[in-house]
Amino acid sequence: xxxxxxxxxxxxxxxxxxxxxxxxxxxxxxxxxxxxxxxxxxxxxxxxxxxxxxxxxxxxxxxxxxxxxxxxxxxxxxxxxxxxxxxxxxxxxxxxxxxxxxxxxxxxxxxxxxxxxxxxxxxxxxxxxxxxxxxxxxxxxxxxxxxxxxxxxxxxxxxxxxxxxxxxxxxxxxxxxxxxxxxxxxxxxxxxxxxxxxxxxxxxxxxxxxxxxxxxxxxxxxxxxxxxxxxxxxxxxxxxxxxxxxxxxxxxxxxxxxxxxxxxxxxxxxxxxxxxxxxxxxxxxxxxxxxxxxxxxxxxxxxxxxxxxxxxxxxxxxxxxxxxxxxxxxxxxxxxxxxxxxxxxxxxxxxxxxxxxxxxxxxxxxxxxxxxxx
Numbered sequence: 001x002x003x004x005x006x007x008x009x010x011x012x013x014x015x016x017x018x019x020x021x022x023x024x025x026x027x028x029x030x031x032x033x034x035x036x037x038x039x040x041x042x043x044x045x046x047x048x049x050x051x052x053x054x055x056x057x058x059x060x061x062x063x064x065x066x067x068x069x070x071x072x073x074x075x076x077x078x079x080x081x082x083x084x085x086x087x088x089x090x091x092x093x094x095x096x097x098x099x100x101x102x103x104x105x106x107x108x109x110x111x112x113x114x115x116x117x118x119x120x121x122x123x124x125x126x127x128x129x130x131x132x133x134x135x136x137x138x139x140x141x142x143x144x145x146x147x148x149x150x151x152x153x154x155x156x157x158x159x160x161x162x163x164x165x166x167x168x169x170x171x172x173x174x175x176x177x178x179x180x181x182x183x184x185x186x187x188x189x190x191x192x193x194x195x196x197x198x199x200x201x202x203x204x205x206x207x208x209x210x211x212x213x214x215x216x217x218x219x220x221x222x223x224x225x226x227x228x229x230x231x232x233x234x235x236x237x238x239x240x241x242x243x244x245x246x247x248x249x250x251x252x253x254x255x256x257x258x259x260x261x262x263x264x265x266x267x268x269x270x271x272x273x274x275x276x277x278x279x280x281x282x283x284x285x286x287x288x289x290x291x292x293x294x295x296x297x298x299x300x301x302x303x304x305x306x307x308x309x310x311x312x313x314x315x316x317x318x319x320x321x322x323x324x325x326x327x328x329x330x331x332x333x334x335x336x337x338x339x340x341x342x343x344x345x346x347x348x349x350x351x352x353x354x355x356x357x358x359x360x361x362x363x364x365x366x367x368x369x370x371x372x373x374x
């Protein structure tokens with residue numbers, strides 16, 4: 001099921017049969033509830049074409065980085081990043097005499113609108129330190145004959161960041177053609193073009209994938225708790241090649257330290273909720289979650305696929321309904337039904353662009369607000 005706000009027939013059919021309450025509309029800013037639980041909401045024309053162009057220009061001025069993991073200043077292979085470059089726009093870094101003031105103003109309006117949509121409260125004159133960073137992504141194009149993946153990293157948005165409550169994803173390119181312009185796929189969300197058996201199979205697949213990631217994290221924590229082996233004071237006189245047991249312990253300790261995300265300010269080791277392609281090969285019981293998202297990106301498997309259309313945006317929850325708000329001092333549980341991945345555009349359409357904001361707080365239900373404003 002490919003959804004594009006600009007193509008009213010697809011959305012109307014989905015609305016009537018899947019939700020029974022929403023009618024398609026081309027009205028600017030109209031909201032469309034794609035999934036009630038977990039919450040996934042689509043909004044047409046969330047930002048204007050001028051704002052899209054301003055944010056893209058600002059990101060190019062601020063420069064992109066190869067996207068291993070800009071959020072934590074790490075690095076990763078093409079397999080993990082999916083050919084993605086990232087630019088992190090931090091409002092607190094903007095100087096008063098910035099020659100990009102107009103461009104930053106557009107990004108600031110985007111952040112304020114995202115917070116309001118997600119159920120928070122904001123004003124354009126609020127302290128810039130209170131605005132979330134905007135992550136602008138630019139994706140390599142993809143060719144049908146290529147052996148490379150079309151899908152980016154399959155993930156949950158709580159990866160390494162356990163405080164995230166909701167996400168707003170804004171499309172900065174595309175005309176609504178998923179095959180040409182790219183898309184966002186949600187392999188765990190049941191749609192009307194999917195059998196009940198397939199829907200159940202996918203839920204089981206996604207649940208087990210999350211359990212597998214948690215198991216890996218727990219094993220790493222257990223190894224980390226053992227600590228680095230005691231080494232002689234003078235390492236220059238230690239020949240690890242002649243001491244294979246010590247060498248093995250040192251290598252294991254260093255590997256564990258590198259694999260575990262850094263502690264948060266609360267002293268928590270967050271889970272890295274990412275399912276790279278290699279996990280399909282090493283996981284047991286046929287956990288082929290990446291292969292499924294890749295097939296969806298290529299249009300070879302059914303499911304929820306939201307086509308990139310310039311100015312449109314998605315709002316989604318990241319935690320299970322009823323999870324404790326991080327503001328209360330306890331982190332929420334990730335909603336494993338929200339595994340998702342971005343799909344690259346074709347080489348004839350040019351790079352795919354998105355902007356993403358991760359929000360930690362909300363004050364009202366965006367779902368309820370959506371229903372009362374339709």
